Amino acid sequence: MPEQWTDGLNPPHGGQLVNRMAPASEQAALQREAATLPGWSLNHRQLCDLELLLNGGFSPLQGFLTQTDYESVLSDMRLANGLLWPMPITLDVSEDFARGLNVGDRIALRDPQGLNLAILTLSDLWRPDRLLEARQVFDSEDPTHPGVAYLLEDSGPVYLGGTLTGIQAPVHHDFQALRQGPAELRRLLAEQGWQKVVAFQTRNPMHRAHQELTRQAARQTGAAILIHPVVGQTRPGDIDHYTRVRCYQHLLQRYQGESVRLSLLPLAMRMGGPAEALWHAIIRKNFGASHFIVGRDHAGPGKNALGEDFYGPYEAQELVKAHADELGIEMVPFRKMVYVAQRGRYLPAEAARSDETVLSLSGTELRQRLKQGEEIPDWFTWPEVAAELRHRHPPRHRQGITLFFTGLSGSGKSTIAEALNARLLEQGQRRTTLLDGDVVRRNLSEGLGFSREDRDRNILRIAWVASQISRHGGIAICAQIAPYADTRQRARAMVEAEGGFVEIHVSTPLATCEQRDRKGLYALARAGKIKGFTGISDPYEPPKDPELTIDTRDVSPDAAVDQIIHYLEQAGYLRPRHLPRDAANEEAETRVPLLDRQLTVR
Structure with a gap:
């Protein structure tokens, strides 16, 4: 087995970091060549991998793994030459891009703005068993694992391996x-x-x-x-x-x-x-x-x-x-x-006596406190650190939130969403943006059809816009059918990275929706003139655990809005209406009790 490290602080390969950047004198010529080559636009993960491949952070790797190295890493956590390396570093691409590529080809690797960063000389092209990779690397096939989820849901089906020649390091404008x-x-x-x-x-x-x-x-x-x-x-x-x-x-x-x-x-x-x-x-x-x-x-x-x-x-x-x-x-x-309260300092847990009061707060608990607007105790962090966290995660009544309505066509979700938007604007507490399904189709998703792929794409576009509204402290109100549970979950994850997410299932039954049928769509679908219509010839997967469930057979739009406003007040996203503004501000800064996940309105 080859020696993994040499003496001192030196990495493998004769004590040299594997730096793949071309000399400055060659970079202009490489840029000209890259402009003529087929180019792959790197996603965020690939961009991070490329940077550490180019600067030697991933020494001893010379580039993205070959198939032989990849299979060796999966089976033994070692490269084919025996050097220890536990994580497959691969370039996954689409079938469309891989079509027509051959071993020996050179490919330009670009950042999302189109800047040429490196040239990959292709040595391998294969279609991996991604489920096997998940089992071997993560010891799991469970898509709740982020690594497994990327492999099975987001990664391209074709892997490219080969050596890299760096043209320019990825650009960072921060820190x-x-x-x-x-x-x-x-x-x-x-x-x-x-x-x-x-x-x-x-x-x-x-x-x-x-x-x-x-x-x-x-x-x-x-x-x-x-x-x-x-x-x-x-x-x-x-x-x-x-x-x-x-x-x-x-x-x-x-x-x-x-x-x-x-x-x-x-x-x-x-x-x-x-x-x-x-x-x-x-x-x-x-x-x-x-x-x-x-x-x-x-x-x-x-x-x-x-x-x-x-x-x-x-x-x-x-x-x-x-x-x-x-x-x-x-x-x-x-x-x-x-933290040992009696001594006023931090100690290893085993050093605290049984008669002493010990305190701790996990990262998960901290994030929950920030999300709920709860106090961050002084014993836990320094005041200046707490201030930075509070600046990024303000009290709930100033946090962004997405209200995500889902339900069958004719269920009443658009009507409730419009009424809610008007009520919030009337109150004047928060800035709102209404993203109605039909309006979004015309302005954001024009040209998309109603295949499963296009419907997913439409929902995820809406979710991205909503996430940006939430990120900047606004309220996004989204009203669309969103029939598929996994797509709604992806939308939730996208939004929750930036703010709150409240799923509102407008659960009005199909029969009632058909009776309303103001647009005549159900009749056309029953007659076979509209294909893939949700509820008739295409499924609707009801949410299993929404924050709110509303059946409009028994609830008027105004009453539904009252229930939603009540939920938002209880959750801290709105100041209670019965309190004077100053008192409401004071209350919103204090602890907000956790809510039961689901509230059913009939």
């Missing part, structure tokens, strides 16, 4: 002083005389417990601290990296006289648990770390469809520790830190 590649960061660490460096991986804001943890790791190892957060692609619903980096910068000021550096990692996480932890360790070795903190359930994706953890709590630590000698990087286990 440029904190974006060091492996070679630059290793040089900076060496200039500071840091022989030992302990790296801390995070995709969340850091708080007082994390600071104390890194301090203890530094004292334990005699190392300087490298805070190395992921700012590429993380788990859906995570706090955006702009907010997180500002939090890290504030926290940095709380390290008094200690050797600590902040640098950003443009990694696309797979949330792959143990395999991902091993991958993170290799990457941090490439960036100059001698030690790496591995957490409990490191890079875990949360719960599966059965409500169980995907991985054991210490599997990641065990796997990294088992390969530590081969990697040449020492694993430092993440110790659970708790």
Whole structure:
């Protein structure tokens, strides 16, 4: 088996990082060549992968994996030459793009704006078994796992492998002083005389417990601290990296006289648990770390469809520790830190006495508090960090929200949505945008048909617009049939990354909708003149757990609006109408009780 690492801080291959950028003198000619080549526009994940392939963050990789290397990684967590590598780094493309490509072809890889970043010399083209990949890499076929979901729902069916020639690094306009590649960061660490460096991986804001943890790791190892957060692609619903980096910068000021550096990692996480932890360790070795903190359930994706953890709590630590000698990087286990009220400071959980009051708050609980507008306790984080989080996640009455109506044609959803929009505008508390299904079809989705694919595309376009409205604190009111449960779930995930989401099922039965039939559509569908009509010749999949259910046989539009307004007030998205404005403001800043998930209106 080949040696994984050489001495000191050096990575494989004779102590050289695998930098795939062409010399500056050749880049103009490569740009001219790339303009003549077939080009693939990289998505966000592929863009992150390309950057770390080009700058050496993914050393020893020379490019996107060949089929032989890919199959070896899946079966043994090693490249075909025996070097340890646990995560397949592949370029997935569409069938249309792959059609006509041959081994030896050169392909331009472009960012979403069309800028040529690299040329891939194609050595392999194959159609993988993505279900097998999910099982081998993530030990799961459950699509609630983000990595599995990407493989089975979003990835292209054809993989391209080959070597890369970099033309230009991906462009970043934010936090440029904190974006060091492996070679630059290793040089900076060496200039500071840091022989030992302990790296801390995070995709969340850091708080007082994390600071104390890194301090203890530094004292334990005699190392300087490298805070190395992921700012590429993380788990859906995570706090955006702009907010997180500002939090890290504030926290940095709380390290008094200690050797600590902040640098950003443009990694696309797979949330792959143990395999991902091993991958993170290799990457941090490439960036100059001698030690790496591995957490409990490191890079875990949360719960599966059965409500169980995907991985054991210490599997990641065990796997990294088992390969530590081969990697040449020492694993430092993440110790659970708790706040001991009697002593007024953080300690490892095992150091607290049984008669002492210990306090802790998980990342999930923090996100819930931010979402609900609840207090962030002083013992948990520093005031300046809390202020940044509150700026990004204001009280609920100022948070964006999408009200997503779904139901059969003629169910009354558009009528209720219009009445709700008018009522909210009358009250004047919030800015609203009404995205009615028919109006959107004319203005946003003109040209789309009514196939399953086009219907999904239409709903996801609406969801994207709604997410942007929510992101900026507005209320988006969407009214469309949206017949398919999985598409509605994708819409929810898209919106919840930016704000709140309330699904309102207008459950009026088919028979009543047919009786109304003001447009005559049901009659045409029954006569076979309209194909694929929802409820007649195409299914409608009712929501299983909507926030609100309204049957308009028994509820007038005004009464339905009253119920929705009541729900929004209870949830904190609107100030209660009976309170004076100042008192309402004060109440909205305090704790908002969690609501039962479903409210049925008949």
